[in-house]
Amino acid sequence: MTLSGALLSHYRRHPLQFLALLLILLIATALWSGVWSLSQQARASFSASDAALAQRHVVLRNDGVPVGVSDFVRLRRLGVCVTPQLVVERPAPQGRLIGIDAFSLACFAAQSAPNARAHPGVFVDIGEAEAIAGTRWPTRLTLFIDQTTSGLPSDYRIEQQPGTVATEQLADSFLLNLDALCALVLLISALLVRSVFVLGMTQREASLVLLQRHGVTAQRIRWHLVVEITLFALLGGGLGLVLGRVLARGFAAGFDQVLSGLFSVSLYTQTASVLSWLAPLLMLVIVMIWAVADRLFEHQPSRHKPAQMTAAWLTLATGVGVVLLLPSLTGQFAGIALVLAGYGWLTTLNLPLLLERLARRSASPLLSWSWSEVSAMVRQLALPLAALQFAAATVIAVHALVATFESTFYQWLDQRLQGDVYVQAPPALERQTARQRLASLASVSALHSVLRGRAQSRFGSLDVMAIESASPLLRRWEFLSTAVPGDTGVADASAGTPTDGDTVWRAVAAGQVLINEQLSRRHGLAAGNAITLTLGTTTMTATIAAVYADYGRPAGEVVIDQALWPENWPYQSSSFAVRLRSGGVESFQQQLAQAWQTSDVKVRDNEAIRTLAVRIFDQTFALTRAISTMTLLLAGVALLLMALTLFASRSWYYQLLQVWGLSATQVRGWLIRHGLLLTGAIALIALPLGVFLTWVLVARINPLAFGWSLPMATYPGFWLMIVALSLAVGLVLAVLLAPQIALSPASIRRSTEPHHPSGTGREKKAG
Amino acid sequence: MSVGCPAVSVTGLYKSFVDGNEQVRVLENLTFTLPLHHSTALVGPSGSGKSTLINILTGIEPPDAGAIRLFGETVSHSSQKRWSQLRGQCIATVFQDANLMPTLSLANNIRLRAQLAGTSDANAEHWLNLLGLDNLGHRFPDQVSGGQRQRAALAMAFAMRPALLLADEPTGSLDVATARQVADALFHHQQDTGCPMLLSTHDPVLAARCDTTLSLMATGLGDP
Structure with missing residues (x-):
C-alpha cells in the first residue's frame, strides 16, 4: 500500500463523500464554464462585429431598391472604391457568416479593412459565402464605401451604416453581468468544495497523525493532498466542462437572439481550442486549491468568536461602503462580493448563537435539545448554508429586476407604440410630399412624422429625434421629471414617478426640448437646465422641458419639435407612425405603395414590433434567470449531499432519543422540523440580502451599465415561493436523512464505542 | 405489569445473524430469570451475545424465537410503540460511551431523560450531587472527564426512576479508580432502590459484586 493508496482509502470508506465532491465539481463547472463559454463567444462576436463595421458608411440606391452585384460591378468600373460584404444569416449554432472580397478591399486603408485573419471561420471569400448560403439561408449584400469618396453617380447616396450606435459600453456591461454571475457560481462552488474537503480532512485527522508517527513528513502528506484535490478538480471539472459545452450549445440559439436584438451582433460559434479547455480547468484547480489552502497548509483560521464577528461586520460595512461610494461597475461587483461574504459570515456566526440562546431559554429540555441540535447542524453545514443563502438572495434580486423591468418596459412600450403601423419614408420622395400623400389616404386616422439625425454638443455627438409635438400619438408619454410651470410637479428621476405631460408638449412646441434619462444621468442634466446643440451649421440653446425614460439603448437622445429642424440639415432617417381608421395592414400597404408610387414600402405593424421587443428582452433575461435558478439548484443539491455526508456524526443523538423512549415516528417528526427550520431560517435571512441586491441592481448597477434606472419594487409573492422552495429542500433533506436515524444494533455498537467522533461532538464542525 | 413476578423471564430464546453466506447463531435456547431487587452480572467472551441480549431486552432487536416477559407482561411480540413506552418509562440503559x-449541559441531559420518562419532579442537581458531580450541572459533556460523563449517564438513568436497569459494560472505557466510582454508584443505587439490574461486563471483580451471574458461552447458554 502506497501513501497515496493509504490517503485515498478514505474515499473507499466514504464513497458518498467522493461522489458529493465530484458531483459538486461537475455541476458547478458545467454551469460556470457554460456561461463562460457563451460570454467568450459573445466577446469574440463583438470584436468581429466592430472590425466588420469599421467602415461605417454604405452605398444605397436612391430608388430604394437594395444594392446588388450589378451595382458593385457598375461602381467598380467607374473607379469608385467600394467593397462588398455578403452576410449569410445561419441559425445557431453555426452562426452568421460574412463573405468579403479581398481584391476590392485593397483600395481601402489597411487599418480600416475588416481583419479576416483575426477571425477564422467568420470571414470567408464572398464566392464561398454565396455557395454556402445557396437557397438555404437568407443573405444580405452591403457595399461599403469611404465617406470621402467622390464620383458617386447621382442615383446613389452614401449613408452611415444603420445600427452602428455605439454599443460597446452596453455590451461590456452585459458581459460584465455574465462574468459576475460566473464568479458567483465559482464562489459558491469553492465554498461547497471546501466544506466537503474540510470534512474529509477532519475525518482523516487520526490517519494523518498516524502516518506522521510512522515517519511520513507533513510536507509529503501535504503534497499528496494537493495532488489529490488537483486530480479531483481535473476529473470533476473535466466532465463538467464537457457538460458545460453541451449547456452552452443549448443556450446558443437564445443567446444569439439577445445579441442580435440588443447589439445587432450575431453569435459566432468558435472552434474549441486547447486553450479554451485548459484555461477553465486551470482556473478551477486554482480556485479549489485556494478554497482549501488554509487546511492544507495548516493555517487554522481564528476561532476567536469576537474577532471573527468584528471581521465579518467590517467586511459587510466595507462592502456597503464600496457599493454606496464607488461609481464604477467593477466597484459595485466587488462591493457585492464583500457584502455577500460579510453577510454570510455573520449569518453562520450569529444563527447558532441565536439558536443556543433559544435552547437556554426553553423550559422544556426536549425543546432545548431541539434548538441546540439545529445550532450544531448550522455550524456543521455553515458553508453549504451560506451558499444556499447567496443563491436564494441572487434569485430574489434577479427576479425583482426582471419583473420590474418587464412591467416598466411593457408600460413604456404602450406609451410609445401609439401607432398601428410604422413606415419608413421613401428616399426617392420629398418628405413633405410623402407626408401629404400618406395623410390623404382614407385609412389613415392620425399620423406622426419623425426625423432622426445626429447633433453636436459639448457632451459629444447626440441622437436627435424631431417630432410633431401636437400629434395625438404622443399624448401618452410619461415623464420622469419635468420643470414646466403648471404641470403636475417635478418628480425625481431616480424615483421614477411619471408626470402628466400636455403642458410639456406645449413647451416643446414653444422651442424647449426633451432629453432621455441616459443623457440626464450621464451628464447631470435636469429639467429646467439649458442645452446647446449644433444641428449642421445651426447652433441653438434650449431649455430642457422634461426627462423621459428610454429603455434598451445606451445613447443619449434629444427630442425637438420639427419646427427647430434646420431646412438645410439632412436627416438620417424619416419615418411615420400611423394610426389606421379601418382596413388591414396589407390593404394599407397597397394603398401607400400606390400613393408613393414605389414598390419598396416597408410597413411594420405595432404587434410585430412589440412581439420582437418582448422576445428580445425575454431572451435577455431568460439566460440570467436560468443561471440564477441553476445556481440555486446547485446550492440545494450540494446542501443535500453535504447533509447526507455530515449527518453521520449527528444521527446517533436521534437514535438515543429512541433508546430513551421516543418512538421512531416522533423522532422523524423532530428531524423534519429541524430540516424545515434549517432551510426556512436561511431563506428568511436571505430576504434582506435579496432586497439589498435588488436595490444595488436597479439603483446602482443599471444606471452605471445602461444609463437608466428602474423603480425599486419588491415581490413578496416570489419571496414566499423562495421560502417554500427552501422548505421543500428542508423536507427532502429530512426524508433523505431519515434512514440514518433508524435505531439498530449496528448503530448502537458503532456509536457507543469509546472515541467515536459523536461522543463529545458539541463543537465539531466541518467548515 | 404484575407485582411479584420476576423482573425478566426469558424462555427458549434464539438469535442468529447472517454473516456473508454463513448463519451465525449467537443465542441458542437461552432461558433465565432476573429476580426482583437483584443485580445480575452478564458475562461471557466477546461475541457471545451480551449486547445482543440487552438489545433484545430493550426491543431494539427482535428475537428469532422464544418468550420474553418483563414483570409478567409478555413482550416478545410487542409493537414498537409498546417498546418505546417501556424504554421511556421502565427500562434505563447505560452504554459504555x-x-x-x-x-x-449535564443538568439538561438529566432533565431531558426525566421528561421523556414522564417524571415531573426531576431534580437534576440532586442526582448530580448524589453522584459526586456537585456544581458540574452547567457543564457540557465535552467539558468533563470520561468518568464524570459516565456518572452523569447514571444520574440520568436514576432520575427516570427505572423499573429495570440494563448496563452494557458501563465501566469498559474507564480507568480502574474511575471504574470503581461508577460501579459504586450503580450498586448503591441498586441497593437503595431495589431496582433489578443486568450488568454486562468483562471485569470479574465487578461481576463478583452482583447477586447472581448469567454466563453466556460462544453458542449461548443458560444460567450456570
Missing part, C-alpha cells in the same frame, strides 16, 4: 446529548 455516548450516553449524553453533547449539545446539552
